[in-house]
Amino acid sequence: MSDGPAARRSPGEPRGGVRPFSIKTKLGALVVISVLITTGLLLIAVRTETELRFITVFSMIATLLITQFVAHSLTAPLDEMNAVARSISHGDYTRRVRDNRRDEMGDLAHTINLMADELEAQDRQRKELVANVSHELRTPIAGLRAVLENIVDGVTEADPETMRTALKQTERLGRLVETLLDLSRLDNGVVPLKKRRFEVWPYLSGVLKEAQMVASARAGIASGSGSHTRTDVHLHLDVSPPELTAHADPERIHQVVANLIDNAVKHSPPHGRVTVRARRGPAPDALELEVLDEGPGIPQSEWHRVFERFNRGTVSRPHGPGSDGGTGLGLAIARWAVDLHGGRIGVAESSRGCRIQVTLPGEPSLPS
Numbered sequence: 001m002s003d004g005p006a007a008r009r010s011p012g013e014p015r016g017g018v019r020p021f022s023i024k025t026k027l028g029a030l031v032v033i034s035v036l037i038t039t040g041l042l043l044i045a046v047r048t049e050t051e052l053r054f055i056t057v058f059s060m061i062a063t064l065l066i067t068q069f070v071a072h073s074l075t076a077p078l079d080e081m082n083a084v085a086r087s088i089s090h091g092d093y094t095r096r097v098r099d100n101r102r103d104e105m106g107d108l109a110h111t112i113n114l115m116a117d118e119l120e121a122q123d124r125q126r127k128e129l130v131a132n133v134s135h136e137l138r139t140p141i142a143g144l145r146a147v148l149e150n151i152v153d154g155v156t157e158a159d160p161e162t163m164r165t166a167l168k169q170t171e172r173l174g175r176l177v178e179t180l181l182d183l184s185r186l187d188n189g190v191v192p193l194k195k196r197r198f199e200v201w202p203y204l205s206g207v208l209k210e211a212q213m214v215a216s217a218r219a220g221i222a223s224g225s226g227s228h229t230r231t232d233v234h235l236h237l238d239v240s241p242p243e244l245t246a247h248a249d250p251e252r253i254h255q256v257v258a259n260l261i262d263n264a265v266k267h268s269p270p271h272g273r274v275t276v277r278a279r280r281g282p283a284p285d286a287l288e289l290e291v292l293d294e295g296p297g298i299p300q301s302e303w304h305r306v307f308e309r310f311n312r313g314t315v316s317r318p319h320g321p322g323s324d325g326g327t328g329l330g331l332a333i334a335r336w337a338v339d340l341h342g343g344r345i346g347v348a349e350s351s352r353g354c355r356i357q358v359t360l361p362g363e364p365s366l367p368s
Contacts, residue, residue, distance in 0.1 A: 025103075030070050034063045077105045081112055093120035137176065144169035193249040193340055197285060197363070200246050200278050201239040207257045208235045208276065211265075233268045235261065238277040247285035247363040252337040256345075259330035260291040260356050267295035267354065286362030294353040303347040307335040334358075 038059045045055040080097055087095045093116050099109035147166045150156040212235060246253075257276065264274040277290040298306060338345040343360040 027070070030066060033066055034059075037062045037066075074105065077101065077109060081109060084112060084116070088116055088119060091123075093123055137173070140169045140172040140176070144173075193252065195247055195249050195363075197245055197247045198250055200244040200287065201237070201242055203250065203253075204237055204239065204257065204276055204278060207254055208237055208261070211235065211258060211261050230265055230268075232271050233265045234271070234273045235265075236273055236275045238275055240279060244278060244280055244287075245285055246287035246360060248287065248341055248360050252340060253360070255337045256334045256358060257289070257291070259334040260358075263330055264291050264293035264295070264354065264356075268293045269295060281359060281362055283362045287358075287360040289358040289360070290348075290355055291358075292350065292353060292355045297350065297352070297354050298347055306347055307331045307345065 041055045041059050041062075077097070084095045084097050096113050096116060097109040099106050099113060101109065144166055147156075147162060147169065151158050151162065156162050212231075261274060261276065268274060272294040274294075275290075275292045277292065279288045279290075280286070281288050335345050338358055338360070341360050343358060345356065345358045348355045348357045
């Protein structure tokens with residue numbers, strides 16, 4: 001997509017700011033021309049002593065021809081819009097209305113095209129969601145079924161190791177369901193935040209340790225939930241000052257950091273390094289976070305699409321060993337959690353790899 005929603009013209013705004021050929025102008029011109037034709041014919045009749053009935057007939061014919069021309073120019077695009085709207089109602093989102101007119105009809109055609117673009121995008125996302133969920137569910141369900149069938153058929157014993165394998169498959173299903181629940185919360189809008197003040201270093205240290213432990217636990221089984229299984233990437237924490245505090249919802253910030261780390265690890269080269277950096281923000285208990293990796297980075301032309309759902313990037317071979325590319329929902333969920341706090345998240349310039357910046361506003365200052 002070359003233009004994002006913010007770059008589009010609002011439906012009610014005339015292109016170019018003016019409408020030199022609006023419908024009102026055309027109807028006014030029709031009245032004026034009809035009057036001029038009738039007046040001209042009457043003057044001709046007076047000077048040539050033509051009978052009034054002939055002048056009346058000629059005036060009516062000329063007025064009807066002009067009216068027919070104007071009416072056709074107004075109704076033809078309506079017929080086209082009706083046909084396109086009927087196609088959209090039947091699920092065909094590929095048709096578009098010509099919007100080369102410079103009047104209200106052109107604005108309406110442009111609005112219908114924007115609506116068709118949005119519906120086509122939503123339909124594509126719906127199909128991608130079904131495909132992704134089907135793909136993500138297939139692997140853990142097949143693995144769990146195989147383990148249980150082997151136990152029932154007597155091929156393997158229900159020993160602790162076998163049951164741990166079944167437990168891992170169940171946990172992968174649980175993680176997928178949790179991801180879908182996060183997506184549902186994103187769609188439904190407001191989620192109450194439980195903000196509190198916490199120390200940043202021990203909190204982020206716990207998030208990094210959890211990420212390492214989960215990756216180690218998954219390493220024995222291929223990933224089926226879009227989460228990485230790599231243990232070769234080194235996670236580094238950089239917090240300054242060490243006593244730094246923040247005021248936010250720890251659970252939501254955990255989602256942000258965990259998803260950013262997961263994404264950075266997937267894109268890291270073998271034995272790469274992922275750095276989580278935290279600094280004090282401009283306001284009391286405000287927090288500035290950065291997650292940096294040493295991967296191929298993100299082209300600047302793709303920065304605006306990074307946080308879109310199901311976006312998996314377009315760089316060649318973006319994922320390291322042990323990664324399946326994910327569901328494309330992690331960064332969208334991270335942006336949702338940051339937006340709930342009224343913060344900002346985005347891609348920043350980096351000499352190497354990718355750098356994601358997060359700014360949290362902290363505790364609002366009380367009015368004096």
